[in-house]
Amino acid sequence: MSALDLVVPVREKAVNQELRYALRSWAAHLPHRRVWIIGYKPTWLAGVRHVPTRQTRTKYANTTAAMWLACEHPEISDPFLYANDDMFVMEPVDEMPVLHRGPVRDVEAYYSARASGQYLRGMRETRDLLARHGHRHPLSYELHVPLPVSKAGMLRALDAGRDLTVLHKRTAFGVLDEIGGERIADVKVLHRGPRFDRSTPFLSTMPDAFANGEVGRVIRGQFTRPCSHELRGR
Template sequence: MRQGAVNEQLRYALRSWAAHLPHRHVWVVGGRPPWLRGVHHIGTSQTGTKYANTTRAVRAACEHPDVSGTFLLANDDMFAMHPVDEMPVLHRGPVRGVEAYYATRGNGSYLQGLRETRDLLVGLGHRDPLSYELHVPLPVTKAGMLHALDIGRHLPVLHKRTAYGVLAGIGGTEMRDVKVLHRAPREFGPESAWLSTMPDAFQNGAVGQFIRRAFPQPGPYEKGWRP
């Protein structure tokens, strides 16, 4: 996460994980908000692009000797809305379908990285690779992720979850992405096991109100928490 950020999304993500996602430890990589407590922290440079920064952060986590050999890779805007016994492996379907979706929205660096990651994987013999670029936690092994990062080291925007998932052959179950992009009102029912938001949608949209109502009390990873 970015240096110096207050990061209210992380606050509520941690509340949701504490309530619904079984885990032993939380590792925060990058910056560290002043309100955090009870987590392990790995500081990393935040001077590159967001893609370079997150790749650096994932590598730092995988190279740290105290991080477990298998862990859940999660962003600071992934909210567990219902109890999860064990995090499943989830994917977004074939990369070609994800590419078609993003091609309708422009031709930026994210789409370019998707195509370059796909071409890398096809060149390695994976003819129709799956995309793992979902806004939900992904179970990864340190060794497998480091291998994927090394294979894709030359790509400016490596889709590292996809590279890892395909190269490690993790399979999984297909689902639609849960990212909510806009403020517009909508219903969030029992099927919303996971949610993710853009900063504006979290701060000003219906989805943010829904998440904040679900977790109104401070959690164990916040200063001032009382059990």
């Protein structure tokens, strides 16, 4: 398969050091063609394609709007890689594999024991949506790693979930398009401490963990050289 475009929804944030180091990690380790920034473009970025958006709704609605735009944009590759600005590839991969998090019921149980709110409600609403489409035991694709996405498949998922306030887009697409994949644990590091899985090629961080934690130190220490997507001196 030829290299795919990377599509990254970016919210308004002046500097966004996570994006800077994510780009460095992708340039070093993740084969791709062009980078498309959907939303806000930090001033230090270079050599990327930019599709500006108004970000006046919730973060979930904003990223859904960004996904619609990406799937309908004629110049973005089909398929493409969908990534967030806090996803890091720590080792070379030949191409991005399809990865999932296991059954939605297990992920739901994990979050039910720890939190509530819009995200968990959206998970349940997406699960019920998939059950109505005949998928009674769906897999979760809500991992913090890049995801290969086909435009037609994602558009079908977005259309099916258009009435949901918080659609779990990755899961809806992965299940309805029956993409399969390999199961891994989520790679998001939530804390500042030194204990996190270093055996995986993939990492993701919370802002505090990136700025003040051991995981951020490891990421910044590995990718010290600017990449082609950074303006010199910025």
